[in-house]
Amino acid sequence: MDGRLERHYAYLAQLLADGARPAAIVPGVTRHGEDIGRWLASQRRNWDRLNAEQQRRLAELGGKKAPHARKAPAKTTTAGRATRRAAVHADAPATPAEEAPGLAPISASNGCPVPDTAAQRV
Template sequence: MRCRTETSQGASILDVAIGQYLSNIRRPGGLGKDPVRAERRAAQLAAIDPDWNPAERGWTVDWQRHYAYLAQLLTDGTRPAEIVPGVTRHGEDIGRWLATQRRNWDRLNAEQQHRLAELGVKKAPRARKATPKTAAASGPRAGGDAFQKGLQALAQYISREGRMPGRSAIEELPDGPHRVGIWVGNQKARRDRLDTAQLAALAELGVPWAQ
């Protein structure tokens, strides 16, 4: 698997501060002042992991670490649709990171897009623009407090459970219980009446039919 060097800066192996070591050698001139020796050392590191220095690939160590954790989740059997905001790996919110990559797909370089695509990740579709008729049909109720409360309940449920709620799911909010499962079903039934912002909010939480 690519991106094996997702080690954090504070990591140690056999009492060796490997995380700090990698941080040091990734810096300009970190492999030494002698260009021949530096090139030889770089080749030795690349033989262990071609991605040992993410900056040469056009991305950050943070991006590489999240990518590696995403690959691990998928290898462990997690389905892509289940990796929604709130799903974590080693303390990192991989679901939120993944939603950001899909939303900002065009800002990624070609190699980043290719590697994510190999994992089954696709660019988030553009939210449909609401027509004047749709906007009128949505009305205050759909775009107001009721929708926001439902969205809050859904985000809270996904953050805790790591999956979409079943129809019978009920989520407790400060103002009382919310039938979040029924609410999601109702939004799906009336998705043609949801505006662009509402669809985008649902898509960011990983709702399949909103993407």
């Protein structure tokens, strides 16, 4: 194994020896400033590129090949995106005033709701 791989492997072994579960070692989990979670995720994604010895050593520590990624959704046309966007916003209130009583429609000058002073008068 090369030096970097050996170092990350050793840090992974230390994390596991300290009681970490393999499933808890996700990107962002570090040891001595090295992101071991990101490294492990990369090893799992590229499992078929590892040689048999590397696979065996990682498997001994609970490492395994990542499940196949889901297929990306088919690209849609601009009309399809507009339709989805309209459907997502169909339940939204028409104006901020409907959402928050006491606020007038959004000010054209700065885009912020302005207080409805008439609603506050007694």
